[in-house]
Amino acid sequence: MNEKDIEKIADKILEKIKSDKDMRKDKQLTPFQKTEKLLSELELLKGAIDSKNMLIEDLKKEGISIQKRETGVNVQSSKVYLSELEKVENRIEKLQEEIARIENVISMVERALDTIRNDKYYNIIEMKYFEDLTFEDIAEKLNISVRTAKRHKNFMIRQLQLIIFSDDVLKSILN
Known part of the structure; x- marks a missing residue:
């Protein structure tokens, strides 16, 4: 093996180690990051409920048509086979x-948001996470500096994380 081959192998190993670290970081979000993620995906979660409800309606229609044409259930002594209707159910x-589960998460987040709704800068949360505005746009609309907008956002996220992820926060403080 020559020096170039060794360098290539070393580079590949370093890339692998770095990607493994990045993957671990993604899996271990802090309560602060989890709170931000929940806020930014709140509307998507609500949309997921609508999609799942539509799927349930379609499956119910399918179940009715299966029920009309089903004549018997195939059962053998060693295995129990579910009928198509049972699979749908x-x-x-x-x-x-x-x-x-999704409704519980949404409810938890909305209750937490209610606790900070009276904050002078609550609309920073709405603009950042629900309207997807940049800090520059937020600062301009509120006639404050970008730094002030970020500071107030972080302060409110910390308040929310204490409510939503109180167990995680306590663990991180105590460890």
Whole structure:
């Protein structure tokens, strides 16, 4: 092996280590980052509920048509086979459970937002996460500096994280 081959191998190893670190970082978001992620994806979560409800309606229609044409259930002694109708019903049940989980998250975030709604700079949260404005645009609209906008946003995110991820925050403080 020559020096160039060794350098190429070393570079590949370093790239691999760096990508592994980046992947671990993504999986281990801080409560602050989790709060920001929830805020930025709140509307998408609401849309997911609508999509899942539409899918449930389609599955219910499919279940009715299956029920009309189903004549029997195929069962063998060693295995139990679910009928098509049972498969549809199981899928509907799983979707309803997913909807309930998403609704709980949305409710939790909205309750947390209600606790800071009276803050003088609450609209920074709305502009940043719901209207997707830049800090420059926010600062211009509120006639404040970009730094002040960022500071107030961070302050409110810290308040929200304490409400939404209180257990995670306590763990990070105590460790």
